[in-house]
Amino acid sequence: MLTFALRRAVLGVIVLMAVSVMLFVAIRFVPGDIVNQQLSEAGAVTPELLAQKRAEMGLDQPVLTQFAHWAAGVLHGDLGNSLWTGRPVSDQIRTAIVPTLQLSILAIAFGSVLGIGAGVAASLWIGTPGDVALRMASTVFLAVPQLWLGLLTLSGLAAIGYYIPLPYRPFTTEPWANVQQVIFPALALSLGVAAALSRLTRSAMLEVTGADFIRAARARGVTPGGIYVRHGLKNALIPVITLLGTQFGNLLSGTVIIERIFNIPGLGNLLFESVDNRDYPTIQAAVLTYGFITIVVNLLVDLSYGAVDPRIREARS
């Protein structure tokens, strides 16, 4: 199990390296750098001034040299300084990642409860109006853009006269304000996950409950509740976990939008601002952080297969 985890972790690091090479090249091929951006705001632009500024930031070096310099820094845990604010990039990332993770973990939690609950309910009520209603709801919520759902949540809250306190406050200093700020965006994000999950849970449950071992359990006199949880749900869990893993990517995409709508200073907002300013080190670090989160989630998904299914655990060791 440990060797399996290690091997996957090493693969993850290799993929991240590939991503950073691609980003580095892509960023520098695009016209218009930060010097242009900063000086055009200041007004007077002369070629000498441009060249001087670029030399200060090391942007006049060949791309390969710049990359080697940056990569050496990363290996020492140094992501460089923001070209815009001058602050260390790692500090910015550390502050921004907290609300993003908070949002996505909450959304996954809400989505799992809602989705698995609805899926199990639909499989129990199969063929009844309740089943039809739940399936229709999940089809609709799969099509509602997170963007619109977020805006509707905000309008709905405004309609009942509730305004979310602003600006954003971290959970550690003002937990109550933070909860108010995070809970609604997380709910808006979770509905898409819930919809996808309930569809899958329903069909997985129906497939499992038709299996021989369920009939055997029923014959042995296991209660219906026991059958559902211990035999049904447990066996339906593998595809559900797989889906949760793939949904996490969608969810992260959603946080970019939701952070913007609800004014949450997360990774999405950081990325957005740094792209606007052509702040290379920050863009690079923000995008890589998304990659890093995805890789960690995929690793967790892979590991949890073993935890859920003893057969997979044995095959791996």
Add this chain to the structure above:
Amino acid sequence: MTLAPSPDVVERRPNRFLGILRALLREPIGCTALVILTTVLLLALLAPLITQYDPLFQDRRAVLKAPSLAHWFGTDDIGRDVFSRVLYGTRISLLVGLLVVTFTMIIGGMIGLISGYFGGWTDMIIQRIVEALDTLPSLVLSLFIAAMLGPSVRNVVIAVTLAQIPRFVRVVRSEMIKVRAQDFIAASRVIGASSLRIMLTHGVPNLIPTMLVMGSLSFGIAIMTEAALSFLGVGTPPPNPSLGTMLAQGTRFIGIASWLIVFPGLMLTISVLALNLIGDALRDVLDPRRR
């Protein structure tokens, strides 16, 4: 598929898409979805005939008016007719979606075919690149590309296409691997068919069902991504009406003018819903196991 196609096979070919369409119309869900999508399409195409308002015309006497008989969906903060803007915005959404799906199918399909057919080193390299692209959430990738290239419809198409390609490559590749393992491929190789010929005559036709299902789902995702990018200000540049920019504009009037948010979003949702349902129905129609 036989080595020497019998005449009736050749004859049936041109009707293949019609056959799929007919099967789709027989499904209640597929039929409903097709009707909805056609309506949306007609509304967008015939916009100038349906509404007499110019989507860019600013009527200073009708600012932030609630929906009424004169303005079905109300007006925005500078007096533009929201109904007209929604129709013209849908044009851009559908255009972007169509272009993205076409390019994704062609480029992603080709890369996937090559990766699956040749295997070995080619496959290894392509798969690593796809994996690397896949670790980034698709909107992050699109936002990054679109913002770097600057706001324009063309750049949105590039950004969304690039983010969609990995999924297509992966699916087409695995289908191609399945096709490649079958006897008729070995048979055509024996009689001297070139790799290109095998990919085009045996690979492509076998991939059409998968491509159609993925295409319709992709279409919906592309529309949503275009809206998201425009919402963030890196998509369709103003003053062009785009559902995303309209939603961004509406955020400033939350609690004051809800129609600015409700109608563009509703149009977006209906389009995506219809496309998703067509995808689901196509899967049922085309999947041989479900027939």
